[in-house]
Amino acid sequence: MSGSDRAVVTRPQLTPRGRAIRDAALKLFAERGYEATTTTEIGAAVGIRGPSLYKHVSSKQDLLAAIMLDAMDVLHDVHALAVAGVDDVADRLRRAVEAHVRFHTRHRLEAFVGNREIRSLDEVNRAAVVARRSSYERLIRGLIEEGVAASRFHVASVKLASYALLDLGMGVAAWYREDGDLSEDEIVYTYGRFALTLVGVAG
Amino acid sequence: MSGSDRAVVTRPQLTPRGRAIRDAALKLFAERGYEATTTTEIGAAVGIRGPSLYKHVSSKQDLLAAIMLDAMDVLHDVHALAVAGVDDVADRLRRAVEAHVRFHTRHRLEAFVGNREIRSLDEVNRAAVVARRSSYERLIRGLIEEGVAASRFHVASVKLASYALLDLGMGVAAWYREDGDLSEDEIVYTYGRFALTLVGVAG
DNA sequence: TGAAAAGGCTAATGCTCAGTAGCCTTGATA
DNA sequence: TATCAAGGCTACTGAGCATTAGCCTTTTCA
Known part of the structure; x- marks a missing residue:
């Protein structure tokens, strides 16, 4: 009944690269805004090209x-x-x-x-x-x-x-x-x- | 010395249509953001087409x-x-x-x-x-x-x-x-x- | 009344972008 | 060692966008 039995993390686990992509996207979204951030930039932040992101995230x-x-x-x-x-x-x-x-x-x-x-x-x-x-x-x-x-x-x-x-x-x-x-x-x-x-x- | 001799409005005067465009743009920028607002939408809000805006504003x-x-x-x-x-x-x-x-x-x-x-x-x-x-x-x-x-x-x-x-x-x-x-x-x-x-x- | 300015319009230009297709390399495994 | 999945890559697609070009109508005013 302490509440600790409720899972704190409920979303799907991310691979390390998936997490790196999310971190990079977060930083870029905060810096220049979602619309102004390109998939090319997110990719570059983790050392890959924009289209390669789609091997890890859906959109x-x-x-x-x-x-x-x-x-x-x-x-x-x-x-x-x-x-x-x-x-x-x-x-x-x-x-x-x-x-x-x-x-x-x-x-x-x-x-x-x-x-x-x-x-x-x-x-x-x-x-x-x-x-x-x-x-x-x-x-x-x-x-x-x-x-x-x-x-x-x-x-x-x-x-x-x-x-x-x-x-x-x-x-x-x-x-x-x-x-x-x-x-x-x-x-x-x-x-x-x-x-x-x-x-x-x-x- | 009261300060009232300082002009309150220092920017160029706008024509009525120019003001309408600014008001419409303000409303749209607030609603959906600058990047997500198109010149077509701003124009539509004042009853003209997007390119016609450029007869009134520079960009x-x-x-x-x-x-x-x-x-x-x-x-x-x-x-x-x-x-x-x-x-x-x-x-x-x-x-x-x-x-x-x-x-x-x-x-x-x-x-x-x-x-x-x-x-x-x-x-x-x-x-x-x-x-x-x-x-x-x-x-x-x-x-x-x-x-x-x-x-x-x-x-x-x-x-x-x-x-x-x-x-x-x-x-x-x-x-x-x-x-x-x-x-x-x-x-x-x-x-x-x-x-x-x-x-x-x-x- | 006639010239010209104001202010619409459509079409076109040139760019950027998210996402897809299809290929290639690498490394794990059977 | 042969297979195959993971995960890169380049080239491409299709769409949307701000802005410009050039034309036409209306209004203004000398």
Whole structure:
């Protein structure tokens, strides 16, 4: 009943070369955008020609979809892990926001691409990503509603507060750099505090 | 010395049709992205064929650049207007953030495109937009530094606080809708308050 | 009223791109 | 050692795109 029996990785395993291709595609999609990235460039990044990619992946579109869907699944997983077994609603929110921000530092390219390239997905894939995103947003909003219901939080608008928290994470993905002068822990801690003051936590 | 003698509109005037084309292009760039928008579609949106656009604009690229550069200039203008003649640093920050957020509701498409399509600009235009953006970021950061220097604000990191405030505005541009259930004033007021608690304002 | 400017249009140009066809090399295995 | 699959490669296909060329109609105004 601990939840650890749920598989964390649910998508098909990739060969090493398949993983290299995905990593290269992710980097290129983040740098220049999905539409502006050519299969020739993705191939070059792993030392092969564009058409040879098709021995490993089925299409450029599938590459994008896999990157985004996997990222959303990981985001759900880290959220679940962060709040599991924590009772106090303020602690739950702080831990959820910390996990949110940490995800956006550790997977900033995935988050960046995920936020900018939804439009490049075909209808089926877009619906799948949007569904996962909505589900995640409901989790965050639910935490705030919980705190408000318990009179622990005081906000002008639950919706606005949840948007603010979610947007801060996305912002991090846009400017965070591993070699920058703000450490991951520093950002995570500070934003966790931000979150609590933002919902006007009592106590 | 009031600053009102500085022209607010500095770019070449557009004919009505030129303006219609720009508005249509803005809407399409926001909806499906610059690369995915065709000149045929922009033309269709104003009732002409794609090639006829070239009687009014010099290129698709210039259309994007003009949209983004104008938006950055307006953002600077509304900021200057918001803080002009205000002495108290907390008031200045609150008013600056209010102006920032209001800009992102009133010009959400421009802001949205401006944040997502920098990569689609050619080098010259990109440099111009990035310069304006940096300049604006310095203004916001400067306000926070001012408050910290005067011991009115208390933040763990000036940089982090300014990123957070800037990111909240960008977030607004992504989800705000004129016909949504959160009013512009409501969002502006709430985020103005967020800003002050976020910098740990004293008094 | 007549010339010319403005602003449409279709057709064409030249380029880029995702994906396919079909071939060849290599290395594992039977 | 013969076979065969894996995974490269080049050449090609078919489509889409921004932009230009050149033509025609309408409007403006001297």
